[in-house]
Amino acid sequence: MALLLHPSLPLSSQRFREDFSTRCPIPKSLVFSTNRGRQWSHSSKGIQYFVINCRSARIKESPSSNASTLIREPHKYFDQVVITVRSGDGGHGAVLSLPNVRNTSKSHGKHDQEMSMKKSSYKRDSDGSLILPMGGHGGDVVIYADESKESLLEFHKKSRYSAKRGGNVDAMGTLTSQLHDGYAAPMLRIPVPVGTVVRRKRGKFLADLARPGDEILVARGGQGGISLLEMPEHKRKRLMALSSNVMRDESDKVLVLGQPGEEASLELILRVVADVGLVGLPNAGKSTLLAAITLAKPDIADYPFTTLMPNLGRLDGDPTLGALKYSSGTTLADLPGLIEGAHLGKGLGRNFLRHLRRTRLLVHVVDAAAEDPINDYRTVREELRMYNPDYLQRPYIVVLNKIDLPKARDRLPSLVQEVSKIGCREAPNLEMRQELPTESKEAHIMRQELPTESKEAHILSSGASNEESNEKGIKDYPRPLAVVGASVLKLIGIDEMLREIRTALRKCEDSEKALETGKVQENHRLIADTYEQKIPKLPAL
Numbered sequence: 351m352a353l354l355l356h357p358s359l360p361l362s363s364q365r366f367r368e369d370f371s372t373r374c375p376i377p378k379s380l381v382f383s384t385n386r387g388r389q390w391s392h393s394s395k396g397i398q399y400f401v402i403n404c405r406s407a408r409i410k411e412s413p414s415s416n417a418s419t420l421i422r423e424p425h426k427y428f429d430q431v432v433i434t435v436r437s438g439d440g441g442h443g444a445v446l447s448l449p450n451v452r453n454t455s456k457s458h459g460k461h462d463q464e465m466s467m468k469k470s471s472y473k474r475d476s477d478g479s480l481i482l483p484m485g486g487h488g489g490d491v492v493i494y495a496d497e498s499k500e501s502l503l504e505f506h507k508k509s510r511y512s513a514k515r516g517g518n519v520d521a522m523g524t525l526t527s528q529l530h531d532g533y534a535a536p537m538l539r540i541p542v543p544v545g546t547v548v549r550r551k552r553g554k555f556l557a558d559l560a561r562p563g564d565e566i567l568v569a570r571g572g573q574g575g576i577s578l579l580e581m582p583e584h585k586r587k588r589l590m591a592l593s594s595n596v597m598r599d600e601s602d603k604v605l606v607l608g609q610p611g612e613e614a615s616l617e618l619i620l621r622v623v624a625d626v627g628l629v630g631l632p633n634a635g636k637s638t639l640l641a642a643i644t645l646a647k648p649d650i651a652d653y654p655f656t657t658l659m660p661n662l663g664r665l666d667g668d669p670t671l672g673a674l675k676y677s678s679g680t681t682l683a684d685l686p687g688l689i690e691g692a693h694l695g696k697g698l699g700r701n702f703l704r705h706l707r708r709t710r711l712l713v714h715v716v717d718a719a720a721e722d723p724i725n726d727y728r729t730v731r732e733e734l735r736m737y738n739p740d741y742l743q744r745p746y747i748v749v750l751n752k753i754d755l756p757k758a759r760d761r762l763p764s765l766v767q768e769v770s771k772i773g774c775r776e777a778p779n780l781e782m783r784q785e786l787p788t789e790s791k792e793a794h795i796m797r798q799e800l801p802t803e804s805k806e807a808h809i810l811s812s813g814a815s816n817e818e819s820n821e822k823g824i825k826d827y828p829r830p831l832a833v834v835g836a837s838v839l840k841l842i843g844i845d846e847m848l849r850e851i852r853t854a855l856r857k858c859e860d861s862e863k864a865l866e867t868g869k870v871q872e873n874h875r876l877i878a879d880t881y882e883q884k885i886p887k888l889p890a891l
């Protein structure tokens with residue numbers, strides 16, 4: 351929030367203080383900062399700046415004071431940003447005259463002039479016509495996926511990117527053999543995290559930069575202007591045989607100007623790429639789980655929403671697969687806690703729900719020592735269903751956490767039983783990951799030029815099949831692949847949990863491979879069928 355104050359306002363005056371304090375009730379934790387980043391508390395006297403950014407940071411030490419705390423929530427935007435890019439204008443060409451025309455026209459005949467031009471060392475085409483220098487090409491703007499980038503936060507500080515313009519033809523008005531084209535401006539390459547989707551602001555899908563090195567040209571640099579030869583009218587016709595770039599009249603001068611670059615407003619949306627997505631209510635222990643089994647160092651605290659950005663961790667490969675495959679690790683994403691109503695934008699949840707799209711397995715973390723763990727579990731399933739019913743088709747396991755606490759330990763057997771029974775026996779859709787993250791649905795949605803994530807979510811959950819799924823409850827979706835009790839803090843039951851995660855992942859991989867092979871075979875069959883149709887059947891002898 352920024353308060354704009356009129357420069358003439360005596361800020362230290364009583365009136366200001368009264369106006370300000372009556373019109374803007376502010377919490378104690380409010381900090382004023384100028385647009386240059388300096389800060390004052392609101393009791394400071396003699397504030398002399400005109401733009402005051404009001405922000406209040408999350409206060410880790412006082413979790414209870416959440417209601418009165420103003421939060422600017424930069425974390426909400428780490429994964430979404432609008433930037434403006436501009437490619438460079440093309441450099442200008444030049445209007446040139448032949449050097450010896452004026453000096454020699456009196457002393458030599460027309461024939462001599464043409465001969466001298468023909469003999470000169472000007473650049474020529476294969477047909478002998480003169481090549482005149484051109485203005486340099488303006489710089490293109492390219493966005494590419496860079497593994498070293500983790501979030502889109504930096505684009506909030508700098509949201510405008512302009513490539514350089516091409517160089518002009520450096521001429522003094524006379525054609526010489528030393529004239530060069532204007533220099534072509536370098537391409538401006540903007541790195542973004544792997545998994546960034548690029549689309550026009552409120553519009554067309556442009557690219558899904560899902561792999562390192564994927565790139566897209568988002569603004570093409572302007573073309574350089576051409577150069578023209580200026581000639582007195584009576585000599586023009588003859589010269590036109592030597593060069594096509596002869597200026598016919600003043601209006602031709604427009605061709606000398608470089609083309610302007612393109613400007614585009616782009617929306618960048620980061621979708622975390624991870625094999626496993628950890629979901630659960632705030633405080634369930636997701637970050638602790640991630641820290642227990644990977645080298646990730648997420649924030650852990652005993653109050654909700656410690657996780658403001660998805661944390662990624664890498665799990666070592668499966669040792670049972672042997673040396674060759676052991677090194678192939680799995681990425682886990684710890685998503686901020688979901689709360690009831692997250693799909694409507696409550697809490698931090700909805701912003702992060704889309705990150706589940708690229709995961710192949712979900713791990714539900716439930717605080718088994720909570721008041722009503724079954725209800726908590728249902729709440730999260732329900733939120734996922736409301737956001738996108740397809741998420742409930744995805745394979746998942748449930749970790750009943752905190753079994754080091756007596757309350758959780760005692761009820762573990764009954765909890766396992768109850769959770770295992772929620773859902774139908776139908777096998778989860780192991781092909782989910784291939785259906786969702788690829789261009790198909792996403793591109794389809796974006797091509798419909800939908801502005802907001804909410805619509806996107808809506809569309810994902812609309813359509814004929816999804817109408818049915820809206821009628822379905824969480825009981826109609828597949829049961830978990832496994833339910834395990836663990837204490838991720840005290841490292842109890844970790845081995846079993848890891849075993850279940852790896853087994854589930856292996857199943858996903860196997861089914862993906864099977865699907866891939868099926869697709870290839872189907873393709874071969876189609877090709878064979880087409881081929882057969884083309885070959886006329888010979889009558890039997």
Ligand SMILES: Nc1nc2c(ncn2[C@@H]2O[C@H](COP(=O)(O)OP(=O)(O)OP(=O)(O)O)[C@@H](O)[C@H]2O)c(=O)[nH]1
Pocket residue numbers: 630631632633634635636637638639649650651652653654655656657658685686687688751752753754755836837838839840
């Ligand atoms: N006793 C016990 N406490 C745990 C266990 N796992 C996590 N905790 C505690 O539970 C609290 C919340 O843990 P986090 O890992 O931050 O929970 P989270 O689900 O990531 O929370 P959000 O970031 O809000 O989504 C912390 O105080 C942890 O120390 C466990 O197995 N046993």
